[in-house]
Amino acid sequence: MEFDWTEDEAQHRAEIRDFLAEELPGDWEEMAQHGPGGDAQAAFSKVFCGRMAARGWLTQHWPIEYGGRDASPWRHAMVGEEMWAIGEPRGAQYMNVNWIGPALMRYGSEAQKAEHLPRISAGDVLWCQGFSEPEAGSDLAALRTEALRVGDEYVINGSKIWTSYCNHADFILLLVRTDPDSRRHRGISVLLVPMDTPGIEIREIPSVVGERYFHEVFFTDVHVPVTTRLGPENEGWEVVGHALQFERVGAARYARAAVTLDRLAELARERGLLDDPIVVDRLGEARALCEAARVLTYKVIDLRAKGSPPTADTQLARVLGTRADNAIGVLALEIIGPEALESGSFADANFRLAMTAGVAVGASEVQLNLIASRFLGLPRE
């Protein structure tokens, strides 16, 4: 047991910070205020990811045969921390490299790997994930969007909701029911669907979170070849379960929260608020919370680095990471005060992105269910 960075890792963090200082435009903060799904940030992400790829950093943790460098997951985690902390200039591509690529490596055909992995690794493709539906939110296994097999094709009908990044995405990793007579977890498959396929329609759902954050995606008689299926037919639940283990700690929310907190402490000092013991107490509480979320995330990365199967440590880390993000989002409003209410202000932008944390990628209550059963071994009701 040791909690140290290797010399190489420590140097890598410094390299990443230098790279960010060079590459981010002067108006980056304004550009990033709507999160990875915003138009300006999405456009910039393609340029930025290309530059990361040129340095070999975008998918460095992937195997060499798929465009990676066989680098330690710790180096990739470090990239994730530094990127997320500054507002995620990789845009939606953080998902590609974190879990869509690894899901393709594990379950994809040779043709699928050849088609998709080089593009992800080069940083010139955007993906979104088509999971939630109007009647299948936390209860994802209730999904109804169907893909009926007709000859060598699937014909997709249905809709997805809350889909982030789909307005910019080239592909959607789509969860569908391929056995119309099936229920729950059986009969689900994963399809890799180009977003320009006829019959796909996108509608933005205006929200208080940010521009182009949520969408509905409608599928009307969308024809795709059977070869777009990822993994075995009707066994997509396992594919998604595996993928989500990566996704749930994919966004280093604690790192962004920690950077925000440093800024709040500085602001508090400037405004003389550190004479107030309540402010000091809140800052200390928040910093400890960020650290707690970080160390639990590191435990998950340690398992991944050792090739161990995923455990409920992922859920522990996920819940605490969302708590840290939420807590610092609220603290920013309290410390900054009424100025925080102006749209686009630092506290406003931070708060809006943080407020989704406990709901995105599976509500915290679902994570708590998994902790109860898998970590504590509690019986089902």
Added chain:
Amino acid sequence: MDFDLNDEQRAVVEAIEALLERHAGAARAIELGRDGGYDTALDAALEAAGYGEIATDLGLLEAVLLVEALARHGAVSGSAARLLAVPAVCDAGVPGPVALMRAGHSGPVRYASHANTLLILDGDQARRVTLRPGECPAVPSNFGFPMGRVSAECVGRGEPLGQGRGARLEDAWRLGLAAETVGCMDAALAETVAYLKQRRQFGQTIASFQAVQHRLAECAIQVEASRWLTREAGFVASGSEAVASAAAFALDAAGHVFAETHQLSGAIGFTREHDLHVWSMRLHALRQELGGVGGHRRAVVEARWGEALEGEARGGEALEGEAPGGDRPR
């Protein structure tokens, strides 16, 4: 980064677990607790096994693992002070048991009734007092530790241990508090989970209700985060910030875990026949030291944004080595 024990650490943990199985446990804690007793036999066994202060050449992380295990087994031993605080500020040869207190503290002091040595934290100074037998009268307490009251005369005999030792003592004390808290929370939660898995009401086990499961899951998150923060702080050892963060999180979690384990256990949890109190009541005693949760949080702020708190500069060196460098995660 490596979250698994190495061979040496595993050997230490296995040895201490075996020793504690024989010499400690809830029944022993309850027996000693009847008249505020101290487990001299356990200290002797620890000494013989090489885990006393003099014989030990453990690293801080290994000491943290020991303290965590001692607390989990309900040990009535001031080993946290001997394993962590004493090496931070004293040369070898300090007679135990050792009690810790802050200058100006009023109220009972853990282990003072049985201690031979008292270490006093006085700002950036640390002082040492050799106690006379029976000098600190025992104070009855329901909070799981033998307690004693320290007189002003006794405090006045404190001999300074050298410049800057105050910060070192404070960090070591705080690290020990976090580790003890982790052990106590771990055992309290395990006891509660085990009980709720077998206790049936409304035709099913209480642990099968989702409302209960979520509360236990929340406790598990708190305990695990406290555990790993504390172990990491034991490894980093170079920064007050890591130690303060661990203590701030763990001691806050302790309040939550106390409330939840008792609420979910129901009336049986209040009884002496049920073991929960062995660990739960201690949590609130641990929350009294070094200014409690608020004190640890303030220490986080001082360490992280130190210059921000004007007039509150903490003198002295850290526990050992340099402060955390720029390669620490932000």
